[in-house]
Amino acid sequence: MINIRQLRFRYPTGTFRLRIEKLDIAQGEKVAVAGPSGSGKTTLLNLIAGIVLPDSGCITTGETRITDLDERARREFRVCRIGMVFQEFELLEYLNVLDNILLPYRISPALTLDQSVRERARKLAVDVGIEDKLRRLPRQLSQGERQRVAVCRAMLTRPRLLLADEPTGNLDMDNKDRVLDILEEQATAAGATLITVTHDRDLLHRFSRVIDFADLRETGA
Amino acid sequence: MSDVLYLAWRYLAHHRIKTAILLFSVTLILYLPNGLNVLIDQSASQLTARAASTPLLVGAKGSPLELVLNSLYFESDPPETTTWEQLQRVRDTGFASTIPLYVRFKARNFPIVGTDLGYFDARGLELAHGRMMAVPGECVLGWDVAEELNLGPGDHLISSPESVFDLAGIYPLKMHVVGVLARAHSPDDRGIFVDVKTTWIIQGLGHGHQDLSRPEAASGVLSRSENTIVANASVVQYNEITTGNMASFHFHGDLSAFPLTAIIAIPADDKSRALLMGRFENPEETQQIVRPTAVMDELLETILTIQSYVVAAVLMVGAGTLATAALVFMLSLRLRQREIETMTRIGGSRATIIAVLAAEIASVIAASAAVAALLTFLTGQFGSAVIRNFILT
Numbered sequence: 192m193i194n195i196r197q198l199r200f201r202y203p204t205g206t207f208r209l210r211i212e213k214l215d216i217a218q219g220e221k222v223a224v225a226g227p228s229g230s231g232k233t234t235l236l237n238l239i240a241g242i243v244l245p246d247s248g249c250i251t252t253g254e255t256r257i258t259d260l261d262e263r264a265r266r267e268f269r270v271c272r273i274g275m276v277f278q279e280f281e282l283l284e285y286l287n288v289l290d291n292i293l294l295p296y297r298i299s300p301a302l303t304l305d306q307s308v309r310e311r312a313r314k315l316a317v318d319v320g321i322e323d324k325l326r327r328l329p330r331q332l333s334q335g336e337r338q339r340v341a342v343c344r345a346m347l348t349r350p351r352l353l354l355a356d357e358p359t360g361n362l363d364m365d366n367k368d369r370v371l372d373i374l375e376e377q378a379t380a381a382g383a384t385l386i387t388v389t390h391d392r393d394l395l396h397r398f399s400r401v402i403d404f405a406d407l408r409e410t411g412a
Numbered sequence: 413m414s415d416v417l418y419l420a421w422r423y424l425a426h427h428r429i430k431t432a433i434l435l436f437s438v439t440l441i442l443y444l445p446n447g448l449n450v451l452i453d454q455s456a457s458q459l460t461a462r463a464a465s466t467p468l469l470v471g472a473k474g475s476p477l478e479l480v481l482n483s484l485y486f487e488s489d490p491p492e493t494t495t496w497e498q499l500q501r502v503r504d505t506g507f508a509s510t511i512p513l514y515v516r517f518k519a520r521n522f523p524i525v526g527t528d529l530g531y532f533d534a535r536g537l538e539l540a541h542g543r544m545m546a547v548p549g550e551c552v553l554g555w556d557v558a559e560e561l562n563l564g565p566g567d568h569l570i571s572s573p574e575s576v577f578d579l580a581g582i583y584p585l586k587m588h589v590v591g592v593l594a595r596a597h598s599p600d601d602r603g604i605f606v607d608v609k610t611t612w613i614i615q616g617l618g619h620g621h622q623d624l625s626r627p628e629a630a631s632g633v634l635s636r637s638e639n640t641i642v643a644n645a646s647v648v649q650y651n652e653i654t655t656g657n658m659a660s661f662h663f664h665g666d667l668s669a670f671p672l673t674a675i676i677a678i679p680a681d682d683k684s685r686a687l688l689m690g691r692f693e694n695p696e697e698t699q700q701i702v703r704p705t706a707v708m709d710e711l712l713e714t715i716l717t718i719q720s721y722v723v724a725a726v727l728m729v730g731a732g733t734l735a736t737a738a739l740v741f742m743l744s745l746r747l748r749q750r751e752i753e754t755m756t757r758i759g760g761s762r763a764t765i766i767a768v769l770a771a772e773i774a775s776v777i778a779a780s781a782a783v784a785a786l787l788t789f790l791t792g793q794f795g796s797a798v799i800r801n802f803i804l805t
Contacts, residue, residue, distance in 0.1 A: 240757070242756075242757055263761075266756075266759045266760070266761060266762075267759065268759075269757075269758070269759035270758060270759025270760065271759070273759070275757060275758060277754070277757075281750070281751075281754040281757075283751055283754070284426070285422050285423045285425075285426030285427070286419075286422055290422065294755070294758065294760075295758055295759065295760075296415070297415040297418065297419055298415070298419075298755050298758070298759075298760030298761060298764050298765065298768075299759055299760055299761050299764065300761055300763075300764065301759075301761075304415065328426075344758075
């Protein structure tokens with residue numbers, strides 16, 4: 192489902208380089224991307240999501256070659272087809288839980304917020320166990336609950352690809368397992384591909400495939 | 413669009429203190445120059461309207477402004493007094509009808525206006541209750557006086573002594589309320605109108621006391637001669653004019669020298685006015701004749717000059733405040749950089765994100781403009797009352 196070929200990327204400043212000759216990830220696969228901090232794991236997610244573009248090479252997601260899209264098309268592709276979960280949750284503090292879940296529909300003209308979407312948001316909240324906290328603000332939630340809200344937000348558009356960047360980085364062990372369970376359940380239920388970046392090697396056994404980043408990249412001047 | 417407004421609203425509502433401060437600041441910036449203009453325009457029109465209905469004022473030489481403020485608005489310290497003789501002088505020219513004014517005393521902080529019935533015709537004042545004063549000792553109240561003191565025909569009102577420590581000074585006179593004027597929306601609403609003779613009695617130029625020829629006053633008589641009776645302080649002096657003692661009230665001295673604070677002169681036409689004014693142009697003249705409109709125009713010119721400075725200052729402060737608000741907003745954008753990045757990474761439209769931020773600013777400005785417009789409207793509606801209560805009285 193995801194095909195990466197001859198990828199070359201470097202930031203305008205600094206010495207970081209990313210080079211991937213070939214990487215294929217099948218639809219519905221649960222993949223962990225492991226590696227030390229600064230090895231480029233997050234950069235890979237940003238490239239797959241179309242947040243940044245490679246210097247050369249191509250990335251194809253499904254039938255769409257994302258590297259050929261302009262910025263607007265990449266944003267629309269991202270909001271409609273990709274769900275993203277971040278280490279710091281990145282919830283908007285002034286929106287309650289329900290509004291945070293609905294956020295993609297409020298900030299993109301490519302999506303239409305209607306009653307069915309609201310119902311789906313409530314259903315997701317039930318699935319992850321936060322249905323009684325929909326009117327609360329993020330600061331009134333625990334860390335684990337916040338991440339569950341972020342998962343709901345990522346899943347609301349029924350994406351075919353779920354990208355999670357260190358989703359358990361700020362959680363205790365109980366919550367780590369709980370959040371990963373939820374991610375896997377949601378991805379499986381939606382038939383979505385799950386790519387999770389982690390540097391926590393204790394969690395790698397949970398994934399069907401682990402990409403060790405040291406095998407994919409080159410660093411140095 | 414509704415999503416943009418919703419997000420903007422949620423942000424503003426969540427940061428309600430910051431929003432309230434911004435709202436307050438922008439409202440002040442928008443309201444102050446406008447409100448000030450409205451207030452000054454209304455002040456100007458009220459000041460000029462009152463002045464325009466008073467053709468000429470005659471008084472002792474001194475400050476024309478003091479003469480006008482005392483005579484038109486019953487404000488400021490009493491000017492130097494002129495005399496009844498001057499009123500006769502104006503009247504004798506045949507160029508103008510005259511109305512005496514003696515505005516010096518007060519009762520419960522409201523000015524006592526000594527005048528005659530011609531005043532009410534000249535000002536177009538009408539009675540709401542009771543009748544006009546007919547004899548000394550009676551008074552007619554302006555609407556506000558009656559309302560604030562809760563007085564009406566049949567009640568009494570006592571003039572205030574000028575100094576409680578001056579035993580030889582002004583004694584209180586108990587006045588009978590016989591009428592209340594209809595609301596005029598002018599300083600007349602706050603006046604206590606009496607016959608000018610009443611004010612002279614308050615001043616002590618006229619008085620009433622026990623008839624010294626009667627036996628019961630004998631103990632107070634020190635000596636009698638053919639034309640003079642000398643009495644001591646035990647003789648009863650009246651502090652109220654009643655039908656029973658009215659005959660005993662009398663004035664001492666020459667009536668022509670009795671004081672007035674001003675004389676309203678109403679010339680028959682422009683020619684009469686010019687001729688009358690000419691009579692007071694002699695450099696040796698001890699009296700002055702002024703056109704209140706000219707005096708008020710001069711005052712307004714000063715006010716308008718001050719207004720332009722004040723408006724300029726307000727605008728400068730406003731510009732400074734706006735610049736500060738803009739700076740605060742820019743800084744808050746930096747603080748919100750992460751939130752903006754999150755929306756971008758999720759796939760939010762750049763236009764939508766900018767629209768949300770713009771909607772927040774626009775909402776604050778629109779709400780401020782609405783509040784400022786409301787305040788300006790209220791200033792227009794109630795400015796007149798504010799001016800009357802706090803500026804003209």
